[in-house]
Amino acid sequence: MADAVPDVGLEPxxxxxxxxxxxxxxxxxxxxEMDCGRRLGPIQVAYETYGRLNxxxxxxxxxxxxxxxxxxxxxxxxxxxxxxxxxxLMIGPGKAFDTRRYxxxxxxxxxxxxGSTGPSSENPETGKPFGLxxxxxxxxxxxxxxxxxxxxxxxxxxxxxxxxxxxxxxxLEWILRYPESVQSAVIIASTSKLSPQSIAFNxxxxxxxxxxxxxxxxDYYGGPLPATGLSIARMIGHITYLSETSMxxxxxxxxxxxxxxxxxxxxxxxVESYLHHQGASFVKRFDANSYLYITKAMDYYDxxxxxxxxxxxxxxxxxxxxxxxxxxxxxxLFPSHQSRELVKALRQNGKDVSYLEIESTYGHDAFLLExxxxxxxxxxxLDNLSEGGQVS
Amino acid sequence: MADAVPDVGLEPxxxxxxxxxxxxxxxxxxxxEMDCGRRLGPIQVAYETYGRLNxxxxxxxxxxxxxxxxxxxxxxxxxxxxxxxxxxLMIGPGKAFDTRRYxxxxxxxxxxxxGSTGPSSENPETGKPFGLxxxxxxxxxxxxxxxxxxxxxxxxxxxxxxxxxxxxxxxLEWILRYPESVQSAVIIASTSKLSPQSIAFNxxxxxxxxxxxxxxxxDYYGGPLPATGLSIARMIGHITYLSETSMxxxxxxxxxxxxxxxxxxxxxxxVESYLHHQGASFVKRFDANSYLYITKAMDYYDxxxxxxxxxxxxxxxxxxxxxxxxxxxxxxLFPSHQSRELVKALRQNGKDVSYLEIESTYGHDAFLLExxxxxxxxxxxLDNLSEGGQVS
Numbered sequence: 001m002a003d004a005v006p007d008v009g010l011e012p013x014x015x016x017x018x019x020x021x022x023x024x025x026x027x028x029x030x031x032x033e034m035d036c037g038r039r040l041g042p043i044q045v046a047y048e049t050y051g052r053l054n055x056x057x058x059x060x061x062x063x064x065x066x067x068x069x070x071x072x073x074x075x076x077x078x079x080x081x082x083x084x085x086x087x088x089l090m091i092g093p094g095k096a097f098d099t100r101r102y103x104x105x106x107x108x109x110x111x112x113x114x115g116s117t118g119p120s121s122e123n124p125e126t127g128k129p130f131g132l133x134x135x136x137x138x139x140x141x142x143x144x145x146x147x148x149x150x151x152x153x154x155x156x157x158x159x160x161x162x163x164x165x166x167x168x169x170x171x172l173e174w175i176l177r178y179p180e181s182v183q184s185a186v187i188i189a190s191t192s193k194l195s196p197q198s199i200a201f202n203x204x205x206x207x208x209x210x211x212x213x214x215x216x217x218x219d220y221y222g223g224p225l226p227a228t229g230l231s232i233a234r235m236i237g238h239i240t241y242l243s244e245t246s247m248x249x250x251x252x253x254x255x256x257x258x259x260x261x262x263x264x265x266x267x268x269x270x271v272e273s274y275l276h277h278q279g280a281s282f283v284k285r286f287d288a289n290s291y292l293y294i295t296k297a298m299d300y301y302d303x304x305x306x307x308x309x310x311x312x313x314x315x316x317x318x319x320x321x322x323x324x325x326x327x328x329x330x331x332x333l334f335p336s337h338q339s340r341e342l343v344k345a346l347r348q349n350g351k352d353v354s355y356l357e358i359e360s361t362y363g364h365d366a367f368l369l370e371x372x373x374x375x376x377x378x379x380x381x382l383d384n385l386s387e388g389g390q391v392s
Numbered sequence: 393m394a395d396a397v398p399d400v401g402l403e404p405x406x407x408x409x410x411x412x413x414x415x416x417x418x419x420x421x422x423x424x425e426m427d428c429g430r431r432l433g434p435i436q437v438a439y440e441t442y443g444r445l446n447x448x449x450x451x452x453x454x455x456x457x458x459x460x461x462x463x464x465x466x467x468x469x470x471x472x473x474x475x476x477x478x479x480x481l482m483i484g485p486g487k488a489f490d491t492r493r494y495x496x497x498x499x500x501x502x503x504x505x506x507g508s509t510g511p512s513s514e515n516p517e518t519g520k521p522f523g524l525x526x527x528x529x530x531x532x533x534x535x536x537x538x539x540x541x542x543x544x545x546x547x548x549x550x551x552x553x554x555x556x557x558x559x560x561x562x563x564l565e566w567i568l569r570y571p572e573s574v575q576s577a578v579i580i581a582s583t584s585k586l587s588p589q590s591i592a593f594n595x596x597x598x599x600x601x602x603x604x605x606x607x608x609x610x611d612y613y614g615g616p617l618p619a620t621g622l623s624i625a626r627m628i629g630h631i632t633y634l635s636e637t638s639m640x641x642x643x644x645x646x647x648x649x650x651x652x653x654x655x656x657x658x659x660x661x662x663v664e665s666y667l668h669h670q671g672a673s674f675v676k677r678f679d680a681n682s683y684l685y686i687t688k689a690m691d692y693y694d695x696x697x698x699x700x701x702x703x704x705x706x707x708x709x710x711x712x713x714x715x716x717x718x719x720x721x722x723x724x725l726f727p728s729h730q731s732r733e734l735v736k737a738l739r740q741n742g743k744d745v746s747y748l749e750i751e752s753t754y755g756h757d758a759f760l761l762e763x764x765x766x767x768x769x770x771x772x773x774l775d776n777l778s779e780g781g782q783v784s
Contacts, residue, residue, distance in 0.1 A: 332724070
């Protein structure tokens with residue numbers, strides 16, 4: 001694998017210029033056995049790495065992305081790439097995930113549309129995109145694929161893994177499914193199961209996509225995209241990623257380029273313009289079917305049911321990883337009480353868990369934004385792990 | 393006007409069998425001057441009344457409905473009507489709005505689709521439905537029409553008026569616009585202006601309607617309805633009317649008629665089924681264009697801007713009515729801090745205002761549901777008004 005080039009004149013703390021790579025796992029006859037009962041393979045996985053794997057291969061940290069994320073977690077593809085990777089604030093030399101010490105890996109999830117096999121990929125049996133013939137997948141299936149990738153990279157045990165939102169659900173699934181393979185986990189703005197409110201928001205988004213005449217039962221590739229449906233789904237999503245406070249601060253009731261109401265049906269509040277912009281730009285970079293599959297995987301996830309017969313406390317008995325759980329005060333999509341429920345279940349089992357609720361007005365988005373408390377909490381958690389010289 | 397028939401064997405406390413009536417106001421040359429600068433008339437208004445207007449005509453209470461409400465606030469059209477009017481829990485003999493003492497009136501708002509003139513009404517100039525030629529209206533316009541109705545009924549001063557949600561916005565507008573015409577107001581689960589979060593939810597709903605191919609720039613009457621768009625708007629609405637807690641209590645993560653996940657894209661969580669049911673039934677009873685117009689009126693409303701040059705405190709200086717402001721702990725669409733902001737502005741002016749935050753897990757919907765604290769608060773507020781014998 002090619003390492004990131006650390007210095008091409010990018011800003012200090014950047015991992016530098018990076019490239020997304022791919023590898024293929026689960027090739028038949030070793031196709032992936034999915035939770036739905038179907039088998040899938042070969043599976044292509046897009047991934048990026050930052051920093052260097054040490055000779056003992058014990059400094060690897062897996063980063064897990066959220067619903068609309070990808071493998072491009074840090075650095076830039078080109079010096080003039082407008083934005084760095086999605087968690088560049090957290091990953092780099094001297095940052096929370098310090099690439100001078102750790103070997104950081106991020107993969108695009110199974111079912112995604114950013115280089116990993118998903119519904120927009122070609123079905124090798126037909127030569128056409130899978131569309132809705134792609135099997136329904138779970139958070140567990142995503143994690144199984146990540147495990148195959150790490151096996152291929154020769155990493156048998158992770159120093160840590162971390163993600164926010166759906167990334168945190170994957171992190172939890174990792175330490176439940178592969179307790180011997182993970183030393184620690186940082187679970188941020190996440191939950192052991194979605195609330196019915198979150199399922200409801202996801203379902204309205206899916207319904208908007210499926211109702212778009214261009215969706216054509218998922219068989220829209222090569223034709224017009226179900227852009228309206230996907231943009232509505234994304235607009236709903238963005239409302240839930242912010243908070244009432246942050247929307248007040250960011251937009252208030254300000255009008256866009258006008259002093260008075262237009263008395264027409266047009267976008268005139270700044271918040272309306274923001275949402276439409278988010279919806280339109282998402283359509284350019286994300287596949288509607290991937291949105292359906294990934295939100296369904298989130299809805300299905302319930303760690304207590306999957307690993308504890310309905311009891312989160314019983315499920316957590318199998319965890320061996322030292323865990324840091326973080327939530328944000330204004331996050332109403334993955335509210336703090338969901339994190340506390342997980343922390344309680346871990347403590348009931350006497351597990352090594354730390355919890356911090358971080359003050360923020362930014363809502364669920366807080367895990368993606370600059371936050372000194374977040375950086376400090378993750379950085380010192382990892383520092384404490386490596387004390388004793390395990391990490392070179 | 394025909395009074396309600398109090399006893400046909402309906403449940404105790406019912407106002408009995410009722411009928412919606414209509415009257416016409418603002419006939420040219422006295423057409424309504426709307427805030428948008430256009431004139432509209434004649435305007436038909438649907439209304440219901442319960443109880444009897446006393447000889448002094450000083451026992452009248454105006455009830456103001458929310459976004460999807462109508463004039464049918466209490467009683468039943470027929471003994472076998474499945475549900476009574478939308479605020480039957482609050483209106484009737486012995487109830488908070490006690491029809492043994494008060495003459496209660498409810499009108500369908502301007503722009504509505506339940507008997508009052510709105511975008512689905514025939515434009516007398518063309519003989520066809522207005523559609524998008526209907527003028528954009530405001531909460532103020534709704535209130536001006538209500539005032540014309542009361543004038544016609546010979547009521548020059550209201551004992552009280554009350555509404556929840558958008559009904560509360562109308563109540564506030566009433567006491568600002570016609571300070572001499574209202575003795576008191578009960579403003580429930582409401583606000584002096586929508587937050588950007590609420591505007592955002594409204595805009596996504598409108599966008600879903602406008603993007604529906606059947607919407608046809610609002611000219612869909614007589615053809616297929618923009619049912620998909622309107623149902624998406626309603627599904628979003630219903631999420632915001634409930635609370636995370638009430639959704640947990642009502643649905644949890646329960647599946648519908650199945651023990652295991654289907655691993656298909658179908659509705660399988662109870663909460664999904666609930667939302668789809670709400671969306672589908674709304675389409676049968678509500679006009680998509682009315683949804684556009686009424687949500688726009690809500691977005692536009694800002695009492696501070698309209699009456700106080702941007703200052704709610706200044707705006708409230710003109711209020712003469714004794715006011716009761718009520719909010720619910722779990723209402724996140726019209727959260728308590730918005731009510732408190734109004735109460736503060738009234739108190740800064742030394743106005744007679746009482747405020748109560750009522751404990752409830754039901755979210756915004758709480759104002760429509762049985763709640764002894766709500767009934768008590770409204771009932772005793774009205775009792776105190778009429779002490780001294782003004783009301784016979």
